[in-house]
Amino acid sequence: MRITSLEPARCRPVPDAGFGALLTERGNLPLESVDVTAGISGLIAGVEVTQGFRNPFDVTLEATYVFPLPDRAAVTGFRMEADDRVIEGVLKERAEARADYDRALREGRRAAIAEEDRPDVFTIRVGNILPGERVSVRLTMSQPLPYEDGAATFRFPLVVAPRYIPGSPIDGPPAGDGTAPDTDAVPDASRISPPVLLPGFPGPVRLSLSATVDAAGLELRELASSLHVVEEEGHTVRLRPGERLDRDFVLRLSFDASTALQLDGRGTFALTVLPPPLQAARTPRDLVLLLDRSGSMGGWKMVCARRAAARIVDTLTPQDRFAVLTFDSVVEQAFEGLVEASDRNRYRAVEHLARVDARGGTELLEPLRQATALLGGAESGRERVVVLVTDGQVGNEDQILEQAGGALSAMRVHTVGIDRAVNAGFLGRLAGLGAGRCELVESEDRLDAAMDAIHRRIGAPLVTDLSLKDLDVEPGTVTHLGSIFPGVPLRAYGRHREGSSVTVRGTAAGAPWEERVPGVTVDNPAIRAVWARAHLRELEDRYAMGEHDLEPRIVRTSLEYGVLCRFTAYVAVDTRQVAGEGPEHRVIQPVEPPSGWELPSAAPAATFGAGMTLAAAPMAAPRMRMPSAGLSQADLDQGFAGGGGAESGPAFGGPGRGLPAAGGPVPGGPVPGGPVPGGPVPGGPVYGGAPMPAPSAPAGSWRKSGGRPTHRLESVRPQLAAELDRLNALPAPDLLYLADLGTRLAALAAFLGGNEDLEGLAHELEGAERPGADARALHDRAVEVLTALTGGASPSPAPGPGNASPGPAPQDGRRRGPFWKRG
Structure with a gap:
């Protein structure tokens, strides 16, 4: 193993800043603030979330932030503000929105995109932020509040917790910039696994959150926050300054709800039916x-x-x-x-x-x-x-x-x-x-x-087999009726053509039961948005369960009602050019460790996987080349050929950009807390990441005299194709990246027991660090050789991680489709 020390001047300790804190000449992470403002009226909340970004670097920046939203929230608006300019987002089919965003970045224009990766996990990317510039993005949404036992609950999540990632890593460019490799069970794992800050750092993001309750017509008995200390002023509660984004905000509002049918005048209804005073039949x-x-x-x-x-x-x-x-x-x-x-x-x-x-x-x-x-x-x-x-x-x-x-x-x-x-x-x-x-x-x-x-x-529900009568509902639009349980009212949304009242029918204690509810017309556009989101959720669940022909219907519904879903995205593009050809630096924002989790203080424990990155400091990595770890033959046999870190994607920079994270994986070497060189690679799935597998050795592998293993070129073709994809994805030839690529190719050549083309290219790329090196010539040479080694067909250039176009074919011959069509 070759270990090269970092230059002390590059990473100086900050006095009294806590374990692992670092200071770089590039400053702190880009996310400065998160502001949540909620207005609660009855059983629906309107929420605006504003995220403030600042570019602390002296080059243009693309910032990525993976964050949660309430799972039933309907996102209906998106806006970007920068340099006194306000750009309203447009909801489009997801591939089209991503193409618009990538094109804007290549043309030097500011752009932002908001995408849903899970019903409660979203990603925002903001590109071409100028040095020192501040940009804010705003999401507008409506969410229904669950009501049980005389209290409604406003729950707003503030952190994406690490998730268990099962399955085997798959080939091709990663879908995102996270720490986990995509797997056959979770094809977009790299999009839902942001790096995690080590516990104990000063809060890197300013959080403000307020909720105002419209008490009109309600006898509000109590407001209670279960996880935060809040300040109350009338019917408004606010978080105290200094809170961290490490746990959900939960506010309970005690009041008496009533049975009601609300009609929005545009064909959408919201129905609430309180549980009847019945005793449930006890069934074995x-x-x-x-x-x-x-x-x-x-x-x-x-x-x-x-x-x-x-x-x-x-x-x-x-x-x-x-x-x-x-x-x-x-x-x-x-x-x-x-x-x-x-x-x-x-x-x-x-x-x-x-x-x-x-x-x-x-x-x-x-x-x-x-x-x-x-x-x-x-x-x-x-x-x-x-x-x-x-x-x-x-x-x-x-x-x-x-x-x-x-x-x-x-x-x-x-x-x-x-x-x-x-x-x-x-x-x-x-x-x-x-x-x-x-x-x-x-x-x-x-x-x-x-x-x-x-x-x-x-126990058994009070009323089952529910149905609606007298209201002329549009077929297939009523949300799941379910059953009525003690203390839990029925909540349903749907579309209707005619009618001003509804009769709810069901079975209670083995006998027929019904209740008539008169309708009231209200001017509340949130009813329409909340219905659309609930309807889309049901369609998406059916898609996940195998009904893939629903995709056009889901897209059509999302665009018609202006509500974000997994197949659409909001994109905001500035018309003015402010930079050259794309951002020069990319950063993924690390998130707080969830409150109450027993995360390790140094290296991740086995339960969270070898690949989960705990960021060692709240800062972005400078754009500098990190020394690649030398690899022994045992390391190569254990799966480090090509670099687990490079394949998984650096924690703070996008994959293949030569932007290693502080505390994150080093291209060409194992991930922190991961398997030691020469040691066994933990098998199976992990939280937030997994080691990359060794290139598969097909039948016919053999050993030369002296015990040095050799393998066929086919066994590393997927890695070479991935390297070619990343090379084509670079916005401009990068000498530091090319030098790192040379070390990875040398490792692959050693794994093969020697390969003249790979060894020759690796030797040429060593010259990238010499004075006067021609970046364009070396870049073109690398593309030429890798194209030949991967079969002569150059893969389509990808604008960045998560490209909508398929990557290299996996080893079973299938091609990866867009990651959002998983399932």
């Missing part, structure tokens, strides 16, 4: 309890999860049957199959739960399969129930819906989310499939109240 149940014991559930979350699971077991009676499954990377059962819920068996289950601790990864698909298999042969007359206790931090949501969604829709599914930055969107989708409930527990203080609610919801 077959219940499977799934408890997540993965590494992300450590600390207070594991304590809460065990208590929650034990309380659920206590709801059972001897006429019920149940099973308890705990899971991480493996699934363990408390006992074989479904057993009678006798006192003895319930005691055994609670004993088993008491011994459970956090470990491993969140392999959620297999326990769901086992649960549906256990309940698949249930006797008639028994209610089939699945209860999942988890934080939901997985990246393969679509894969889970596709492979388990059909079976889950035939039984009742309740989810209990435990986290201060919970994956509420996914847990809500799972519960919605099975006409169940999703309960969120954000702190130990909330556990008892939440468990009281869960105790009542686990």
